Amino acid sequence: MLTLSRRFAAVAFSALALVACGAAGDGAGTSGANPSEANADGELGHVLGQADAPLTIIEYASPTCPACKYFHDTVKPTIEEKYISTGKVKFVFREYPLNEIDVAAYAMARCAGDDKFFDVLDDLFENQEGIRYAAQNGVVKTTLGAIGQRHGIADTATFEACLSNSEIRQALADTYATSEKWGVEGTPTFIIDGVKHNFQGEYTTAEGFSKQIDAKLAELGAQ
Known part of the structure; x- marks a missing residue:
């Protein structure tokens, strides 16, 4: 059984919105594998858009990370x-849990079904402050359970079953493991055409991110 402890509240929300969560420090903005390896991870993750789109962007993120919420609310709509x-x-969205609450939230989102994953994710980001408050007061499972109910996870028993589902846990572990190849150290992190980009500089604004995408599409002859 998953234990959701109060200690999360002391660390998960200490960063400012534009500071990547769990980041290792002032590392290089870009690094990673050769673009030819961009899809070598298989089909792990949750996909938006057309399968044959010329450019693939992978995001590793945490629902309790303020920087991830900032990207989700401010930059992603433009993309x-x-x-x-x-x-x-x-x-391609890939789960990168930073704490026990992330694991529970992602297990719940997967349990809701592939067609509802992004709806649950939107709900988690929208209610990030409420999750924070619940964690501080030791009632975070109740808060997550209420979010789950809005997406078809009808009762406490079903919610608990989601959290303890071994197949879901293994899927989360497999997805998390792909981050090792890319050297992911914080959230959000983006893999664009096989190159890692940290959440800094132009990648923190819709205009800047769009500029980078436009440049890559032009390079690929797909603008």
């Missing part, structure tokens, strides 16, 4: 409108 919905970008 969805300009690139994902137009068939230019395939966006």
